[in-house]
Amino acid sequence: MTRPEPLSFAAFQQMLADLLHVDVAQVTPEAYFVRDLGVDSMRLLDLLLHLEKRGFQVPLDSVWRMQTVGEAYDCYQQQATGHGL
Amino acid sequence: MSKIELRDFDGDLKALPAMAYDTLFEEYGAATWIDLNRPEVAQHLLADVPDPRFVIGAYDGARLVALIANLPRLYRLNGQTYKGVTTTLLAAHKDYRGAAVYLISECLRRNAEFGADFAVFILDKYNRSWHMFEQYLKPRHRIELVKTMHALVHAVDLAKVVTSQNLKWYEVAAIKLLGAHRPITAPAVPGTVRDYTDADLSAILTLTRRYSDQNCLVRVFNADSLARRLHTENVTATVVYELGGAVEGFINFTVHELVSKRGRQRWAWLDFLYWEGLSGHEKQALLAGLWQASRERGCIAIMEWNKNYYAPGALCRAHFIPYPHFIELNAWVFNPHLSLRGIDKIFEQIT
Numbered sequence: 001m002t003r004p005e006p007l008s009f010a011a012f013q014q015m016l017a018d019l020l021h022v023d024v025a026q027v028t029p030e031a032y033f034v035r036d037l038g039v040d041s042m043r044l045l046d047l048l049l050h051l052e053k054r055g056f057q058v059p060l061d062s063v064w065r066m067q068t069v070g071e072a073y074d075c076y077q078q079q080a081t082g083h084g085l
Numbered sequence: 086m087s088k089i090e091l092r093d094f095d096g097d098l099k100a101l102p103a104m105a106y107d108t109l110f111e112e113y114g115a116a117t118w119i120d121l122n123r124p125e126v127a128q129h130l131l132a133d134v135p136d137p138r139f140v141i142g143a144y145d146g147a148r149l150v151a152l153i154a155n156l157p158r159l160y161r162l163n164g165q166t167y168k169g170v171t172t173t174l175l176a177a178h179k180d181y182r183g184a185a186v187y188l189i190s191e192c193l194r195r196n197a198e199f200g201a202d203f204a205v206f207i208l209d210k211y212n213r214s215w216h217m218f219e220q221y222l223k224p225r226h227r228i229e230l231v232k233t234m235h236a237l238v239h240a241v242d243l244a245k246v247v248t249s250q251n252l253k254w255y256e257v258a259a260i261k262l263l264g265a266h267r268p269i270t271a272p273a274v275p276g277t278v279r280d281y282t283d284a285d286l287s288a289i290l291t292l293t294r295r296y297s298d299q300n301c302l303v304r305v306f307n308a309d310s311l312a313r314r315l316h317t318e319n320v321t322a323t324v325v326y327e328l329g330g331a332v333e334g335f336i337n338f339t340v341h342e343l344v345s346k347r348g349r350q351r352w353a354w355l356d357f358l359y360w361e362g363l364s365g366h367e368k369q370a371l372l373a374g375l376w377q378a379s380r381e382r383g384c385i386a387i388m389e390w391n392k393n394y395y396a397p398g399a400l401c402r403a404h405f406i407p408y409p410h411f412i413e414l415n416a417w418v419f420n421p422h423l424s425l426r427g428i429d430k431i432f433e434q435i436t
Contacts, residue, residue, distance in 0.1 A: 033183060034089060035145065040182035041213065045221040060226070061194045064187035067088050 029070030151177035271373035276328030278374035301430035368399035
């Protein structure tokens with residue numbers, strides 16, 4: 001299975017800001033996707049699709065564990081380094 | 086700030102409209118939506134739930150921001166009994182729409198814990214969920230189209246249907262031409278049509294069980310769930326055909342409120358019926374009873390989704406006409422040895 005390419009938090013942050021069309025300053029580790037970044041169900045699924053294309057696999061029954069940007073980054077890095085999900 | 090927490094629904098039905106209505110009005114625009122969040126309807130649906138884990142709320146602190154219900158049911162299919170759930174009531178507050186994905190995610194986990202063979206659910210093309218399933222979930226999960234269902238309708242109060250559905254002049258003309266607005270009257274029959282009483286329960290339970298094992302997905306009722314189904318004040322009602330002291334047929338319906346920016350109107354949705362062995366006149370008499378019972382409850386029209394488990398000829402003869410709308414019954418199938426794809430006959434209510 002292909003692993004995602006490791007990213008610095010700044011790069012991950014920028015990627016999310018681009019995908020979600022929000023200001024990068026809003027994409028803090030503590031920011032909640034749904035409540036703070038206004039991510040609705042379609043955008044959340046689009047985000048998962050994009051991450052999947054980068055090799056980041058998120059089983060649907062685990063999605064709710066990644067509610068904040070920081071949680072998503074931690075999961076991403078764990079997979080990138082071979083310790084994730 | 087706290088996380089959105091997924092937990093068992095606390096049972097506060099009054100919180101449902103506040104959570105869902107703004108979203109529904111926004112998503113449906115000029116179209117009409119069925120109000121499953123009306124507290125009486127939600128209470129009726131959730132009455133079958135034996136375990137709080139089957140209804141999941143997403144909470145921001147103490148505030149309900151999204152909800153999904155899994156109604157556990159037994160089904161018969163091809164001579165086997167299966168554990169199924171009907172997934173319904175999925176809604177989210179407009180500022181928390183992404184929470185719907187969290188709920189679906191948690192639903193999957195809990196359905197696996199329950200050992201469900203499948204979850205059935207309705208998708209309506211006007212709803213945002215339809216796009217979510219089509220674009221993302223269907224290509225990645227074992228989600229099967231069970232049946233596309235088209236509607237047959239008969240207007241009880243045509244003037245109100247015209248307003249409610251914003252009908253064009255030519256649609257009204259077609260309804261009048263086809264007689265789909267005329268009162269359904271009862272011909273002379275040997276038996277009587279009357280409202281259901283508790284004493285009819287066991288006879289109707291016996292009739293419903295005759296549908297089992299007829300190459301059809303059949304909901305298996307127990308006496309308690311069927312009793313609620315047949316009569317819940319302000320939500321469901323049933324008319325029966327009695328001959329020689331025995332119940333020979335029945336029609337059951339739900340009073341749903343359909344909502345749009347043009348207002349809120351009651352419609353009778355035909356759910357379960359049994360009329361095998363009745364003559365054409367006896368079926369017509371039952372339909373006349375349905376028409377009368379619908380009118381008494383303030384319904385402006387009667388609607389049937391083509392579940393196809395019974396011969397619909399009597400509906401056509403009573404001037405039910407096709408309505409240009411469809412919904413899809415889908416199944417998320419967990420049992421690897423089972424498929425529900427393309428089942429044509431469904432003995433189940435549509436919510």
